Amino acid sequence: MSRENGADAGEGAGGGVPEPEQLALIRDSVRKAKVPRAKPRTWRGAALAKELPVARVLVDKGVLHLDRYFDYAVPEELDEVARPGVRVRVRFGAGSRNVREGRREGGGLIDGFIVERRAESEYTGPLAALAQVVSPEPVLDPGLLELARAVADRYAGSLADVLQLAIPPRHGRAESRAASAPPAPPAAPDPGTWRRYGHGADFVGALASGGSPRAVWTALPGPQWAEEIARAVQATLASGRGALVVVPTGRPAARVDAALTALLGEGQQALLTADAGQERRYREWLSVRRGAVRAVVGTRAAMFAPVRDLGLVVIWDDGDPNHSDDHAPFPHVREVLELRAARDKCGFLLGSWSCTVEAAQLVETGWAAPLVADREQVRGAAPLVRTVGDGDLARDEAARAARLPTLAWKVVREGLKHGPVLVQVPRRGYVPRLACERCREPARCRRCAGPLEAQEGGAALRCGWCGVAEAEWHCGSCGGFRLRAQVVGAKRTAEELGRAFPAVPVRTSGREQVLDTVPGAPALVVSTPGAEPVAEGGYAAALLLDGWAMLGRPDLRAGEDALRRWMAASSLVRPQGAGGTVVVVAEPTLRPVQALVRWDPVGHAVRELSERAELGFPPVSRMAAVSGPPEALAGFLAGAELPPDAVVLGPVPVRDAGPGPARRPGAAPVGEQWERVLIRVPPGSGAALAAALKTAQAARMARGAKGAREGGTEAVRIRVDPLDIG
């Protein structure tokens, strides 16, 4: 919600709706340059700019040109507006070179950004002229360019791809309306509820006095987190610097936004979320870039927001998969904000009710300090957590009849006397993982420790990573030889739960319809993870069903993820002192379950981390997934010069090459079987791996049509730090 220019000055002198592009140009006094977008004038014979007549341009064309710049001549008439950072259109293609007499200029018009103005070019051929300066707004400043390049390098992607994520599409009207007057900084804040944390007040104080502390913050359960983030932002603003907050979805964004408004008043911050329209998105973004707004709250695209004098970056709930962008090169908010904190030497705050292994690693390496409350504070804020394991269920006659454990039934009934009760039900579609029937140890490959999977219709097992078949599996931990796969039956259980309490209203919140809040009156609130409404005054109790389905996913993160979702739900429950109780239906001996009972997410993450280190898993080692049609993948691997310490696992057929947002035109036709390899390198070789992958992809694309005959000119898909490693 950035402030808008109150008076709608200067709009449309002639009435009607002028071409947006023209508006900007006219305003900046480019005479006679009535430059229609469809047909810019040709500049043949036109005089060139007297100073710095060369514009170095980043051509916005995906992978093809890679990260090279191209030089163009700057016509004198564009001299004023053709400044570094502006959007331009240029002719690009073989035809444009042919400037011989009489011939038309060929080559398509494509978009780009001026990166630099120079006195001369190293290019020896004749330079084509810039076709058009789309707008005088310098959207790509040097800081953003550097950040985008760092992200591109880190993720083996192209600069143009990253810029597409970082700079929203232009909207002419927004350009004329975005605010540009900076507000006065607020006063230094009171640390408020930050006092509940050991070094909380110090952290806020450091920000307010211009410092750049870095912290991994384990938030106490309850609703105060949004206000705490707002106070950290306020402190940063008070120091005269800007702040950026990235949250997983629109709901928490609205919470932080509201908390900021309550603290600072209207108009101090911009809200950058995906669901805003193009015009609004660009307008808010521009207000940030112009320095009119110093604080930004948003979802993942906001991680690139060009905040002036950045003093603090914040990520909330870094384990939420929404923090991973789904466009190439798939950057993750946490990693990008780490890059920004390091480059801009600004503060860094990673907050969550839970703790990812990556967050634990930031603390372990000393990059960030832990920001935690002591045990007493935790006990005072957290609900009581009780478990129902298989043993309990087996002994529980009533449970088998009612499909609901006696303990759960009792807790729900008691809770409903005092307020709403939350029931968390896993979503359908969770693929269960194979585990030892006796001790629940996940079944892993003997060669590479990847997850074993049952093949369709067959009894044979196969590794999900390296594809090696496992004929005679037995449990490495207890010697058992029987496997089990957990099946989900949760929704039905929830329905029956409603029937068990007929007098109570049942409300549901899920993918189709997400409830934001529910009143404090007794009700059963059935929700899938991530969609839990906030209850006024907190839930009296919560029931976490089918823990097995959550823990049983064939994913390295299954345990961490289950714990994160349980803690997120449990954080909406009243403290134990106020009667808040949580029942989790899962084996009490399992590590994530114990971590929930003890409310110790950090301990869980630290143990996970050391185990990952032992097994050579991310994030201790770096991994990349490369997928594509089998021939393309094979060609890619044959041409890639991977670092010597790289280990290639696979290829294995990949199930989900089907339709989806990740598919692009020109990719494999639907139904074609894709393959995937995982490549892992030890700590320290991550950059080398990314560089090698990028080079190999570049070489492959440059070969272009020639390669088509020898097995696919198709690009393979590269994903550094894949989220879903089995």
Added chain:
DNA sequence: AGCACGCCGACT
């Protein structure tokens, strides 16, 4: 991706 340039076979 386009698009032009060039080397080779077929045709007036």
Added chain:
DNA sequence: GTCGGCGTGCTC
């Protein structure tokens, strides 16, 4: 001797 096939490489 010239037209045009498509194979190859470049795009400021």
